[in-house]
Amino acid sequence: MFDFSVISQWLHTLLLSFLPEWATILVESVIVALVIITLYAVFAIVLIYMERKICGFFQCRLGPNRVGKWGLLQVFADVFKMLQKEIIKMRQTDRFLHDLAPFFVVTASMVTFACLPWNKGGHMIDFNIGIFFILAVSSVSVVGILLAGWGSNSKYPIIGAMRSGAQIISYELSIGLTMLTVICLTGTMQISEIVQQQSELGWNIFRGHLPMVIAFIIYLIAGNAECNRGPFDLPEAESELTAGYHTEYSGMHFGYFYLAEYLNLFISAGIATTVFLGGWAPLHISGLDGFNGVMDAVPGIVWFLGKTFFVVFLLMWERWTLPRLRIDNILTLEWKYLMPISMLNLVLMALLVAYGLYF
Amino acid sequence: MDSFNIMFIVLAVIIASCSVLTVVSRSIMRSATYLFFTLLGTAGLYFLMGYTFLGAVQVMVYAGGIIVLYVFAILLTRGTQDKLSENTKNKIVMSALLSLVGLGIFVYIILKQNFMELLSQPGNLALTAPDESVMTMSQIGQNMLSSAEGGYILPFEAVSVLLLACIVGSLLIARKR
Numbered sequence: 001m002f003d004f005s006v007i008s009q010w011l012h013t014l015l016l017s018f019l020p021e022w023a024t025i026l027v028e029s030v031i032v033a034l035v036i037i038t039l040y041a042v043f044a045i046v047l048i049y050m051e052r053k054i055c056g057f058f059q060c061r062l063g064p065n066r067v068g069k070w071g072l073l074q075v076f077a078d079v080f081k082m083l084q085k086e087i088i089k090m091r092q093t094d095r096f097l098h099d100l101a102p103f104f105v106v107t108a109s110m111v112t113f114a115c116l117p118w119n120k121g122g123h124m125i126d127f128n129i130g131i132f133f134i135l136a137v138s139s140v141s142v143v144g145i146l147l148a149g150w151g152s153n154s155k156y157p158i159i160g161a162m163r164s165g166a167q168i169i170s171y172e173l174s175i176g177l178t179m180l181t182v183i184c185l186t187g188t189m190q191i192s193e194i195v196q197q198q199s200e201l202g203w204n205i206f207r208g209h210l211p212m213v214i215a216f217i218i219y220l221i222a223g224n225a226e227c228n229r230g231p232f233d234l235p236e237a238e239s240e241l242t243a244g245y246h247t248e249y250s251g252m253h254f255g256y257f258y259l260a261e262y263l264n265l266f267i268s269a270g271i272a273t274t275v276f277l278g279g280w281a282p283l284h285i286s287g288l289d290g291f292n293g294v295m296d297a298v299p300g301i302v303w304f305l306g307k308t309f310f311v312v313f314l315l316m317w318e319r320w321t322l323p324r325l326r327i328d329n330i331l332t333l334e335w336k337y338l339m340p341i342s343m344l345n346l347v348l349m350a351l352l353v354a355y356g357l358y359f
Numbered sequence: 360m361d362s363f364n365i366m367f368i369v370l371a372v373i374i375a376s377c378s379v380l381t382v383v384s385r386s387i388m389r390s391a392t393y394l395f396f397t398l399l400g401t402a403g404l405y406f407l408m409g410y411t412f413l414g415a416v417q418v419m420v421y422a423g424g425i426i427v428l429y430v431f432a433i434l435l436t437r438g439t440q441d442k443l444s445e446n447t448k449n450k451i452v453m454s455a456l457l458s459l460v461g462l463g464i465f466v467y468i469i470l471k472q473n474f475m476e477l478l479s480q481p482g483n484l485a486l487t488a489p490d491e492s493v494m495t496m497s498q499i500g501q502n503m504l505s506s507a508e509g510g511y512i513l514p515f516e517a518v519s520v521l522l523l524a525c526i527v528g529s530l531l532i533a534r535k536r
Contacts, residue, residue: 022362097388127411129496136415139423143395146430150388158434165431172423189496 002299005121032124036114040263045075047262050309051316058320085251090153093248098151102249102256104144109260109267111137116270117195117279119300130191131179134271135172138226141260142168145235145245148257152248160244163327164228164235170334171232174222177342178215181349182275185212185358191274199281207359211349216276218342223268224315225330227261231322232330269311273304277311280304366407374400387433395426412499 011031015024049064049072056063064071089095114124115134127133142165149161185208186194198204205212225232236244246257273279280300284292325333352358374397381393398421405414506512 022365025362094386094388097392100392127415129411129415132419133411133415136419136423139419139427142423142427143430146427146434147388147392150430150434162431162434165427169427 002119003121004119004300008121032114036110036124040110040113040259043266044259044262045079047266047312048078048258049075050312051262054313054316055320058317079255082252082255087251087253090248093153094151097147098248099253101144101148101151102246102253102260104147105141105260106256108137108139108141108144109263112267113263113270115191116267116304117191117274118304119280120196120199121192122280122301123192126190126192129189130194131183131189131271131275135176135179138264138267139168139172141264148249149245152245154248156241156243156247157245160235160241160247164245166327167225167228167232167234167330170331171222171225171338174218174334174338174342175226177339177346178219178222179275181208181211181215181342181346184346184349184353186275191279195274195279195281198278202284202286202359203276203278203281205276208349208352209358211345211352212276214341214345215349216272218338218345219272219276220311220314220318222334222338223272224318225334227264227268227315229261229265229315230319231325233319233324234327234330265312265315266308269308269315270304272311273307277307278303279307363407367404370400370403370407373397374404388430391426391429391433394429395422398422398426412496 012024012028015027019027052074053063053071055061064074067074067077090098111125112134115126115130115137117123117126125133145164145168146161149157149159149164152158182194182204183189185204186197188194188197194204198207201207205216208215224230228235234244235241236246238244241247246254249257280303282292282295282298282300282303284295377393377396377400381390381397384390384393398417402414402417402422405411405417502509503511503515
């Protein structure tokens with residue numbers, strides 16, 4: 001398996017040879033930030049194209065097919081359109097908070113994006129509390145959404161923001177509990193260690209069998225709700241609230257919300273991949289050494305992206321199949337079904353770990 | 360001057376200026392936002408010292424919980440249209456007195472720690488590099504539930520009972536009659 005830390009170590013020693021330590025760290029931080037922003041933009045474009053095509057196929061349409069071959073240039077055209085648009089100013093609003101809100105949302109999303117393990121040794125933020133850090137940082141985006149609703153000084157955005165706040169805070173509980181279930185099995189919160197463990201012992205979803213599968217399903221439901229995507233897209237329900245909390249935004253400020261929505265989808269899928277499906281760990285079947293050898297030859301980043309886009313496809317499938325729920329249905333689903341189930345699931349996992357009934 | 364000191368100064372400036380802005384800001388929503396930046400800056404300080412768990416708790420509880428609660432409360436109570444109450448003479452005197460007492464205690468504690476003496480020794484001037492192994496997750500967990508000396512089982516359980524009482528209380532208030 002190729003270890004990406006060889007490259008980062010080489011870069012570090014190279015920079016240290018002609019720069020003082022603080023300047024090295026500064027240069028490295030700038031490089032990492034540029035890499036994150038570039039990847040962020042690239043994945044947004046891929047995901048928007050994917051969403052429009054998949055949505056089209058689910059609804060028996062063709063999706064975008066005029067700009068470029070198979071509509072491949074459609075998203076680029078959309079981006080250029082959005083960049084040229086005027087950023088409107090509204091009267092009787094708090095300009096400062098109104099303009100600040102999209103940055104909260106996009107920053108929270110970018111920091112969680114940086115926590116994903118791309119390859120062996122290829123992670124940008126890797127604390128000993130990794131998963132907890134992801135949960136903590138992703139909760140910052142709620143503040144951005146609430147500020148966007150309040151800063152717009154308009155009815156639709158404020159209703160959207162309130163719905164979004166209630167929904168995200170509720171579904172964070174399920175996500176936290178499923179993550180606890182995983183941590184119960186792995187015994188560590190550090191993302192690189194979780195993936196390393198899975199590459200040696202097998203993917204968590206196989207190791208933890210029943211409780212892990214339940215946790216995975218709950219995570220898929222709650223993950224879609226965290227991203228404000230259908231069937232939980234009440235905060236931006238276009239038939240009732242125009243566009244929800246970002247109704248009054250134009251140009252790139254709207255673009256940030258749009259970017260963050262798609263990247264949050266990718267991040268949800270990426271975290272599901274990391275904790276349940278083994279991150280960059282290749283698929284191994286014990287006993288079949290030839291097969292395992294072939295699987296090892298595939299680079300880790302291909303495994304990671306492949307699994308992540310598979311989960312993204314599952315989430316899009318969920319979105320375009322089910323109709324939108326009502327707000328009380330959403331809260332009932334979380335508080336009366338998902339949360340008790342995930343609590344019982346946590347107890348079940350603890351019992352399995354205590355009696356050593358996992359692989 | 361290494362990178363840790365530079366980051367410390369950046370964070371300190373953010374915390375100090377945002378704290379002042381929180382208090383002097385006219386709009387209650389802006390105050391909440393500045394308070395949010397102050398709390399994030401404090402989390403940054405914890406991360407700088409290597410207490411990653413404490414930093415993440417700070418972000419989770421204060422940024423994700425308390426500030427959202429404040430903003431929700433402001434949105435629900437139409438707090439944006441509320442007027443500040445009149446400053447009576449009695450009120451001004453009382454607040455000045457309280458502030459002075461607070462300042463006095465604060466300065467006394469800082470002076471009592473002999474920071475200047477510690478700083479004057481060579482080698483103590485710079486912040487040390489962050490070290491994640493200061494306090495690992497499992498150590499925190501063990502201490503939290505240990506009944507041995509230095510264990511936190513009693514406060515931990517007391518807080519649990521308190522939170523349970525809060526939940527029951529809120530259910531009682533919110534129940535349909």
